[in-house]
Amino acid sequence: MGTDKSSLNDKVAVVTGASRPGGIGRAICRQLAAAGAVVVVSDLGPRATGDGPFQAPAAGELDGAVAEIEAAGGRAIAVPCDVTDPGDVDALVEAAVSKFGRLDIFVNNAGIAIESVELVEVSTPGFRKTLDVNLIGTFHGIRAAARQMIRQGAGGRIINTASQAGKSGWPMLSAYSASKFGVIGLTQVAAKELGRHGITVNAVCPGTVDTELSNSPDGIWQMYARMYGTTPEQVRQDTIAQIPLGRLQTPDDVADLVAFLASEAGGYITGEAINTTGGQEMH
Numbered sequence: 001m002g003t004d005k006s007s008l009n010d011k012v013a014v015v016t017g018a019s020r021p022g023g024i025g026r027a028i029c030r031q032l033a034a035a036g037a038v039v040v041v042s043d044l045g046p047r048a049t050g051d052g053p054f055q056a057p058a059a060g061e062l063d064g065a066v067a068e069i070e071a072a073g074g075r076a077i078a079v080p081c082d083v084t085d086p087g088d089v090d091a092l093v094e095a096a097v098s099k100f101g102r103l104d105i106f107v108n109n110a111g112i113a114i115e116s117v118e119l120v121e122v123s124t125p126g127f128r129k130t131l132d133v134n135l136i137g138t139f140h141g142i143r144a145a146a147r148q149m150i151r152q153g154a155g156g157r158i159i160n161t162a163s164q165a166g167k168s169g170w171p172m173l174s175a176y177s178a179s180k181f182g183v184i185g186l187t188q189v190a191a192k193e194l195g196r197h198g199i200t201v202n203a204v205c206p207g208t209v210d211t212e213l214s215n216s217p218d219g220i221w222q223m224y225a226r227m228y229g230t231t232p233e234q235v236r237q238d239t240i241a242q243i244p245l246g247r248l249q250t251p252d253d254v255a256d257l258v259a260f261l262a263s264e265a266g267g268y269i270t271g272e273a274i275n276t277t278g279g280q281e282m283h
């Protein structure tokens with residue numbers, strides 16, 4: 001009888017930007033926990049205010065994520081962390097190690113999509129803020145996780161949530177697209193540098209996932225409805241029509257790929273930026 005290559009028993013995982021009930025990060029936490037990992041659920045803490053149209057998660061969402069995992073029989077703790085603050089990200093890794101003794105899996109999932117307007121209208125602070133969270137935040141996570149994994153000497157898995165907007169430029173998402181292209185570049189460099197330590201580094205590129213990022217008042221449906229002079233519901237329907245598999249993506253679709261990359265079965269894959277888009281993006 002072979003071993004179960006999907007098992008994450010006794011692995012310690014950290015996921016950033018993971019508290020939202022309908023978000024991708026929370027689904028990743030649920031699946032890693034279901035596969036046996038101990039999960040450190042992280043997101044902006046009470047200090048955060050959220051800048052501009054971006055809303056910080058409601059108080060209690062981090063604890064809610066932990067409660068959900070525990071109710072399903074998993075193990076988790078919550079550690080607040082703003083990924084734009086390098087000290088916070090280092091402290092997040094330290095919290096995982098001091099509680100559970102090690103770090104095996106780090107998922108850079110935190111992300112924002114703000115100022116969804118044409119490039120000529122984008123403000124410099126909005127552009128900077130997007131890079132700060134999506135790209136520099138991911139850099140902080142890779143660096144902190146890699147330092148710990150190198151110290152441990154037993155390899156590890158780093159997985160970055162990029163986007164199909166990191167493969168092809170998307171109108172109205174100049175800063176977001178640029179940040180996700182950057183995440184893919186960073187993923188390749190880190191994979192080349194960290195391979196000799198047995199650490200794999202990959203990006204997952206989701207398509208159109210039905211989360212707050214898409215369906216909030218400042219979300220993607222609303223933004224394209226403005227651009228094309230139509231309704232958010234029409235944009236939603238048109239988007240579905242462009243997806244070969246004929247449906248929007250669920251957070252669990254993304255989490256399935258992350259769990260695979262984190263597992264022994266994904267052990268010979270590194271430096272990749274893997275689409276999980278129902279065929280919406282193919283390169």
Ligand code: NAD
Nearest residue numbers: 017020023024044082083109110111163206208209211213
């Ligand atoms: P979401 O808004 O539900 O989740 C993003 C999370 O990041 C939130 O919990 C938010 O609080 C957190 N966050 C924001 N700024 C942070 C900071 N400074 N420090 C720590 N956490 C911070 O949206 P989601 O759709 O679940 O997005 C998760 C990831 O997936 C993001 O990286 C996003 O870019 C990416 N993605 C989403 C889609 C989509 O269609 N929804 C598609 C492709 C990629």
